[in-house]
Amino acid sequence: MKYIEPHAHMVSRTTDDYERLALAGCVAVCEPAFWAGFDRSSADGFKDYFDQITLTEPQRAAKYRMDHYSWLCINPKEAEDLGLAREVLSLIPERLQRSNVLGIGEIGLNKNSQNELKILEEHIDLAATHDQLILVHTPHLEDKLKGTKLTLDALDAHPDITPDRVILDHVEEHTIGLVLDRGYWAGMTLYPDSKCSIPRAADMLEVYGTERIWMNSACDWGHSDPLAVPKAILELRRRGYSEDWIHKVVYSNPKEFMSKSGKFRS
Amino acid sequence: MKEDLSTVEMDFISIRHKLLDVAAFLDRVERAKEDSDFRVKALQEALPLLESSDSQRTKRILEHFSDFSESPIEQAPGKGACGTVPPGESA
Numbered sequence: 001m002k003y004i005e006p007h008a009h010m011v012s013r014t015t016d017d018y019e020r021l022a023l024a025g026c027v028a029v030c031e032p033a034f035w036a037g038f039d040r041s042s043a044d045g046f047k048d049y050f051d052q053i054t055l056t057e058p059q060r061a062a063k064y065r066m067d068h069y070s071w072l073c074i075n076p077k078e079a080e081d082l083g084l085a086r087e088v089l090s091l092i093p094e095r096l097q098r099s100n101v102l103g104i105g106e107i108g109l110n111k112n113s114q115n116e117l118k119i120l121e122e123h124i125d126l127a128a129t130h131d132q133l134i135l136v137h138t139p140h141l142e143d144k145l146k147g148t149k150l151t152l153d154a155l156d157a158h159p160d161i162t163p164d165r166v167i168l169d170h171v172e173e174h175t176i177g178l179v180l181d182r183g184y185w186a187g188m189t190l191y192p193d194s195k196c197s198i199p200r201a202a203d204m205l206e207v208y209g210t211e212r213i214w215m216n217s218a219c220d221w222g223h224s225d226p227l228a229v230p231k232a233i234l235e236l237r238r239r240g241y242s243e244d245w246i247h248k249v250v251y252s253n254p255k256e257f258m259s260k261s262g263k264f265r266s
Numbered sequence: 267m268k269e270d271l272s273t274v275e276m277d278f279i280s281i282r283h284k285l286l287d288v289a290a291f292l293d294r295v296e297r298a299k300e301d302s303d304f305r306v307k308a309l310q311e312a313l314p315l316l317e318s319s320d321s322q323r324t325k326r327i328l329e330h331f332s333d334f335s336e337s338p339i340e341q342a343p344g345k346g347a348c349g350t351v352p353p354g355e356s357a
Contacts, residue, residue: 113342114341139347141331142351
């Protein structure tokens, strides 16, 4: 089945993974800016990183006939240093003009600190000023519920943000209702362990339906699986769902949301 | 449209396997004398939530492991999360 991988950190993956994605039916891969596993020492590191995800990764993807798109930001894990964060924020506007940049992301909170929240609010304002889509990272584990509520409040507080142009990713059973009820899109990130599993994501689709929801693998440098989405397709087939029903979640929905950028063509 | 398939037939053996992993983990930490760790305590306290019958077991357990404080903390203590709220931190 043709599908879109709407959240993948391909800088962390080998060329073999691009091949596996293509073999599994992936037609487009979308890469939010994230934490590289270490703190970058200056804004120059982000200039190189932004070039990597907007210029280099599309070339790697193209060798397997896949489109590659990206999102720009400084991840909340590096937002505690306000000076660095604001310097990186100043790099973003001119790079938003690149043809494969879909918006601002993945922004959000990590440990729900005051500085993280300030930088989140500045990212939201940047997106509003430049009429950009927003992709939000919600915190992990014990911090997720609180961080999701703080993020929703920050988004709701901005007068120029409309919920149908924002997706909150990494939702789980205790946050998905909060996100959907307030009109935002919800992303379910599938992990081999630690967070949302494939069967639980399928359960959430059964409970909450297929409107304003996508699934992704994240496939970062940690324990993760680039083929999580096709494995979820198999799980949904096992449960007896139709090809059209599954196609909506893994292709039509991400296409609908990302097409709001005016740049998504896959 | 969902066809009529047996959920129990598809998944029982796999879930039985996972439940035994939980039991084995609790045995293991007891042998290692780590059963007073706050994370193990939180896990043990979550087990009765499996017996509820409101079709919200997963949500209830996630909430059990969650920080329910409302204000941002002054400064991030690090980057990682440990899976449940450490003793002395807001809950």
